[in-house]
Amino acid sequence: MQFNKNDDGTYELDVTGYVCPHPQLYTLKCMEKLQDGMIMDVLIDNPSSVESVTQACTGKGYEILEKTNPKAGVTALKIQK
Amino acid sequence: MAEATQNSRNKIYALGIVGFLLILSVLYYMSAPVYLYIVAYMWFGFIYGILQQYGRFCFASAFRDLIMVKVTRMFVGIMIGLITLSVINAFVVTIYPDKYIIESIGFHGLLGGLLFGFGMVFAGGCATGSLYKTGEGNMISLTVLLSLSFSQAIFAATALDWFTAHFITGHTLNDITVTKLIFGGVGNPTAKYSFFQHLLGDSIINTFLVGLILLIAVYFIVVRKPFLKRRAKQMAAVAGTTADAATADGGTVKTGFKDELAGFWSMISASRRTSIAAILIGIVAAAQIFTLAWMQNHYNFTNFGQVLAGKPAVGRPLPSGSPVAAKTPASWPKDQATFPQVSKNNTVFDPGYWYITTQEAMFAGWTLQSAGLHMDHNSYFGQSNGLPNPWMSPALLLSVGLILGASFKALLAREFKWKFPKNKEMVIYAVGGGTLMGIGARVGLGCNIGAFYGPAAFGNPSGWVFAIGLGLGAYLSAKIINYFANRRLAADDMDFDIKL
Numbered sequence: 001m002q003f004n005k006n007d008d009g010t011y012e013l014d015v016t017g018y019v020c021p022h023p024q025l026y027t028l029k030c031m032e033k034l035q036d037g038m039i040m041d042v043l044i045d046n047p048s049s050v051e052s053v054t055q056a057c058t059g060k061g062y063e064i065l066e067k068t069n070p071k072a073g074v075t076a077l078k079i080q081k
Numbered sequence: 082m083a084e085a086t087q088n089s090r091n092k093i094y095a096l097g098i099v100g101f102l103l104i105l106s107v108l109y110y111m112s113a114p115v116y117l118y119i120v121a122y123m124w125f126g127f128i129y130g131i132l133q134q135y136g137r138f139c140f141a142s143a144f145r146d147l148i149m150v151k152v153t154r155m156f157v158g159i160m161i162g163l164i165t166l167s168v169i170n171a172f173v174v175t176i177y178p179d180k181y182i183i184e185s186i187g188f189h190g191l192l193g194g195l196l197f198g199f200g201m202v203f204a205g206g207c208a209t210g211s212l213y214k215t216g217e218g219n220m221i222s223l224t225v226l227l228s229l230s231f232s233q234a235i236f237a238a239t240a241l242d243w244f245t246a247h248f249i250t251g252h253t254l255n256d257i258t259v260t261k262l263i264f265g266g267v268g269n270p271t272a273k274y275s276f277f278q279h280l281l282g283d284s285i286i287n288t289f290l291v292g293l294i295l296l297i298a299v300y301f302i303v304v305r306k307p308f309l310k311r312r313a314k315q316m317a318a319v320a321g322t323t324a325d326a327a328t329a330d331g332g333t334v335k336t337g338f339k340d341e342l343a344g345f346w347s348m349i350s351a352s353r354r355t356s357i358a359a360i361l362i363g364i365v366a367a368a369q370i371f372t373l374a375w376m377q378n379h380y381n382f383t384n385f386g387q388v389l390a391g392k393p394a395v396g397r398p399l400p401s402g403s404p405v406a407a408k409t410p411a412s413w414p415k416d417q418a419t420f421p422q423v424s425k426n427n428t429v430f431d432p433g434y435w436y437i438t439t440q441e442a443m444f445a446g447w448t449l450q451s452a453g454l455h456m457d458h459n460s461y462f463g464q465s466n467g468l469p470n471p472w473m474s475p476a477l478l479l480s481v482g483l484i485l486g487a488s489f490k491a492l493l494a495r496e497f498k499w500k501f502p503k504n505k506e507m508v509i510y511a512v513g514g515g516t517l518m519g520i521g522a523r524v525g526l527g528c529n530i531g532a533f534y535g536p537a538a539f540g541n542p543s544g545w546v547f548a549i550g551l552g553l554g555a556y557l558s559a560k561i562i563n564y565f566a567n568r569r570l571a572a573d574d575m576d577f578d579i580k581l
Contacts, residue, residue: 026570055351060307
């Protein structure tokens with residue numbers, strides 16, 4: 001699991017390799033640490049976690065700016081708090 | 082270019098899976114037409130796999146995500162699926178009254194649910210969820226499945242008879258459904274009811290009303306406050322007041338009953354794919370009960386074990402036109418008995434509906450028996466479920482079909498990925514969680530499907546008893562995982578107290 005701050009002020013979380021509930025749990029805990037308006041890129045390779053993260057973000061008022069599939073089985077989410 | 086190659090390769094693999102299952106189907110049919118029964122189980126499993134993968138349908142998620150990350154989609158999905166299945170099932174059991182499944186109510190359900198619920202959150206998936214995730218290439222889920230299978234088999238061979246004698250036999254309420262309570266017939270297993278009686282008792286009261294109460298409770302506990310807060314802010318923005326001045330319960334903007342309804346609907350419609358999958362799974366589950374009941378009638382048996390033992394059920398005449406010397410229908414295997422001693426009752430596990438864990442216990446039991454251990458000196462394997470070869474275990478082919486159905490769908494959706502445990506932590510969670518689920522499934526006489534989803538949809542209060550245990554168990558383990566996650570985040574190497 002990797003959590004990094006990029007030079008442009010955005011954050012990156014890589015939770016590939018983990019299964020439920022860890023990807024959604026760590027994604028949301030990390031988002032809680034950010035300030036409003038900040039952006040985090042998350043990499044997840046557990047499809048059901050993507051579904052849960054998506055709904056959790058909607059519930060919390062976070063915006064999913066982008067959802068891509070960089071390689072088979074991996075989803076990248078760009079989330080803005 | 083590489084992506085296009087990967088996509089076409091995925092399509093070829095997906096087609097290969099369908100081709101493999103078609104060839105298997107033909108081979109079964111060529112061995113004996115009655116084996117189409119096994120084939121039917123397999124293809125129903127395939128459809129469940131596709132739908133589960135599409136809807137990310139997992140019971141662990143329903144309880145765990147609700148508790149840990151306030152995500153309601155899967156809990157809602159399960160309730161929608163339950164209601165759909167219960168309505169169609171009211172038709173099915175009116176046509177086939179002997180398929181009216183009635184589970185006993187007792188402490189075992191609560192305890193089994195508790196152990197199972199506790200285990201499934203650690204394992205990262207329920208029994209059926211771990212099957213579809215294995216199909217996505219997730220070897221952590223396969224570890225869960227193997228742990229679940231072997232812990233069941235070992236528990237069944239060593240402690241289950243003792244547990245049954247002390248905590249189940251004589252300690253349960255039997256033959257109770259809501260329909261029976263309303264219209265009479267408790268204690269009369271052959272009592273028959275009309276479609277509307279089943280609909281009222283089993284579907285409307287036992288499933289729909291209970292489901293609705295639970296959904297309303299979830300709305301009030303989890304969804305209502307943040308939804309109304311967002312709503313009030315939006316309304317304030319429209320009205321031109323400041324968002325900060327708007328609150329749900331006071332301030333410049335008031336929300337009303339219409340907004341409550343909008344909030345409830347937002348919860349129901351939050352994940353379209355989960356809800357669509359839930360409705361389709363309910364329909365397929367009912368179609369499976371109907372199809373298998375029809376096939377049993379058509380092929381002259383009441384349990385597939387009779388086919389394996391070459392002994393038709395007592396009082397079951399052979400089809401008209403059978404040769405005088407014939408002992409079994411012509412559609413059965415020609416060598417008469419594939420497994421003469423399949424079990425003492427001449428039965429194998431053949432539930433006739435969506436079921437997950439017992440067939441996996443049988444697979445593990447068969448494996449251990451093949452390795453030289455005595456696994457059939459107990460009532461679970463020896464008396465009724467048997468230890469047939471895996472390819473002659475109808476329900477096991479459902480599990481195989483489910484895995485492959487999920488692989489098929491995941492490949493086409495570019496979601497298939499081989500995933501092996503990266504660290505010890507994942508292995509401990511998988512083995513520990515799977516083992517607890519296995520013991521819970523045997524104690525509770527079923528898993529999240531066989532002891533909860535099925536019974537709750539068939540008018541059995543026992544399903545809800547298991548669900549209470551599931552919820553409690555899931556709550557406890559969610560709290561433990563959350564504690565470890567917080568500790569980890571506070572550790573030096575994962576410091577999230579970011580200085581901005």
